Amino acid sequence: MVQGVQIEVNDDDGIQYLINTNPATDQIISKVACTTLDELETKIVTSKTAQRKWRLKSPEDRVAVLQEALREVATVQDQLVKLMIQEMGKPIGEAEEELEFAINKDEYFHVLLESLQPQQYENSTVVRHPYGVVAVMSPWNFPVDEILLLALPSLASGNTVIVKPSEVVPETGALLVKTLQSKLPDGVLQLAQGAGDVGAALVQHPGVNLVAMTGSTATGKKILQSASTQLKRVILEMGGKDPMIVLEDANLESAAKDAVAYSLCNSGQVCCSIERIYVANSVYEQFQQLCAKEAASYKVGDGMDPSTKVGPLVSKLQQEQVQTQVQDALEKGAKKLYQSEAVPTTGSFYPVTVLSDVQLDMKLFSAETFGPVVAMTSFDGTEEQAVILANQTEYGLGSCVYTQDMAKAQRIAAMIDAGQVGINCYPLEGMDVQCPWVGHKQSGYGFHSGYAGFLQFSIPKTIVHKK
Template sequence: MGQGVVIEKDNANGSNVIVNKNPATDEVISKVPCSSTAELDALLETAQTAQPAWALLDVAKRIQLLKDGMAELAKLHKEELPPLMTREMGKPLSEAQEEVDEALEKDEFLQLLQDSLQPKQHNSCLVVRQAVGVVVVLSPWNFPVDEILYLLLPALGSGNTAIVKPSEVTPETGAKVVSALASVLPPGVVQLAQGDGAVGAYLVSHPTVDMVCMTGSSATGKNILGSAAPSMKRFVLELGGKDPMVVLEDADLNKAAKDAATYSLSNTGQVCCSVERIYVAQSVYDPFCDLVTKYTRDNFKVGNGMDEGVNVGPLVSTMQRDIVAKQVDDAVQKGAKVLYKSPIPEEKPGSFYPVTVVADITKGMDIYTQETFGPVVALMPFDGTETEAIRLANDTEYGLSGAVYSQDVPKAQRIAAQIQAGQVGINCYALECMDVACPWVGFKSSGYNYHSGVEGFHNFSLPKSLVFVPPPEEED
């Protein structure tokens, strides 16, 4: 959403380049050449040629090479990736460091992947996993290291070759991830493409590509499905969200208020599974609003992500900042109340937006239905019943994640089970607390297929049944 990246012509050779800018300062970090169609064709031919030999390697050997690639990534880039990420997309340095640290801890993930690819015996039949072929990975800018790996590692571990196009917002970060893995893997197994949506569209529609994996907006996902459907490609698409949080009368209000603010504002609110709709039982609505406002005022500071003490950076672009501002302004014009707006850096340029707490959101407001992707805590009262909690939580085209807060765990579980979303936290934020074995799933407009966990890993390969003549039955 709202990337606003500049693509310009290189006067030296007439090719397109990404003007890679820091959203906090507007400084030009680099100019990154976009891959030409001829270069993309060559990448695809190389990937197709390399794929059969890679798929023939024993699964354990492939996984070990991926572990070696992760070790190389840590060795080469662990220290430089966090500040580079902050400069490219604005994430506070502490969050960037946390992302890199967690991204590099993939041993358990890779062991689960290896286990999921083992043959399964069913009497005289043996079900094996077969690679799909050539996979394109289109990665997002908001988690530019980890989201590449969540899609790329199972694609490669399953015997596919892959071409990765990082977001044009974070081209240098993505390039370091791919180059580290490529330095360890056989030639052609993983390759890098650079560019904007035009490059992505060319890859998606190319007949050599067998599968497309993407994390991004629902609108982009629908376009990908439309353009690639004629060639019957396979997909794993993790898309947008408008995630609900339900706070019941008997909730631990302090815990719920802290989580409401924290997970509305994490990564400057630029997370597909950010908390974006907070439904609070009417009987505790006013004190809950006070708790959220106080916690937000006391704990969140907006500024350049490289500065000490800053935990909310700039929006990724002025375009995205303007989208957030328009939603908040629309809500206020239609009766919402702004309970708090933080200071922002006075120096310009920089795509900063204040941390904002808005109460009394109603369905007629843009902020109720449209993905915000910004540092806004959006609160609204409801009657506190289970039936209404379920209805409101499902009152959206999206279905990525959600949360229910109540000290009556069976009641919270009943509500969570009926929320149309792939993962629902009970007194917690699902993304922070999920086990590595769980799949990451989007219902409705939030996804097409899914990744992670055994269920998700299986989307990167196809089952094949090897059927043998049954042994003769023994005579009595």
């Protein structure tokens, strides 16, 4: 995930400031002071002190407080939507959808509470023990939901939390955290602002007991290496290069619609975007036509415009990366089926682009793209080749298979090395709240969400009792 953030140092006091810029207009939104090392030290001490009382509350009481805090977030929903659009360019429809999903969590809290209950055995009881202080480092592409995905189970488990939002979306993160803080005991949830150096200081600090991060694989590796010196627990959800398999008996109209929608969602800036599409030879030509037609309905523009489906990329640096990958593919033989023309000249917009005949030796099919590109190629249509191609990556986050033969789909799904597989659907859509979100290979280390994921935010402790 390429960002590109400008930092300015105040000549009078030496404080660093994040230069917060609107990617649609290139205009400065604000200057946000970075948390100093001294301030970080104070926050960690405060977190440890607050955790001693917070952990004594029952899981039911902690969850009740968190539910009240989320209701408070609902009162600033419109402000959060506006900030998301300004800071990272998300189209208003997608921003509103993210907020709705993030704050409506009744069933979520039911499963979360279930995961925290003691397990009784004949002579033993297994209880959930909090780690202590959790550092949550969230990405810019889902600046509200990703904080909550990591902070809520941490807090419910009896930990205290320090959130460092991405330096790209500091105001969105600040408003969310401060709103939650208004309903939480002092010190239970805190905010740290800054770039990678602030995140690194959090990871390295001996007072932080668990690091939970969603972000790039490169950043995840750095966190893992740093945390290993203290045997510190980590939960890392990282990058992806998700494949889509379209077999000859698939519903091509439905598959093409999903191929375009989930390649372009959030301007393609999603760790589980569809980034590699493999289509059976016999239906390849028809599928290309369907995708090009579907992509032509996606308007590129400012996220504040309700008709916009694809907003700007998060930065000029990200724009350059996508352009480099597309150009590399075209020079090596890929074909341009469609590219939108009405693209704003200001900001970091990139046109919706549909490419065919994209091969593995092209950067577009090997490196994470994070842009509004639909990339496809053909294959022989066999199950064996479908599995080989899907697994021909260092990543393993999501994937999907389109066919009307359910037995065949299940066989392929069982052999794909990924945490989530959708059959005739995008796996993230419609997942049951009980299900974990998992990255295989270099897409994850630890995991979150669902009953099994919630258990990652506390450690089991066995109490043996003799009658």
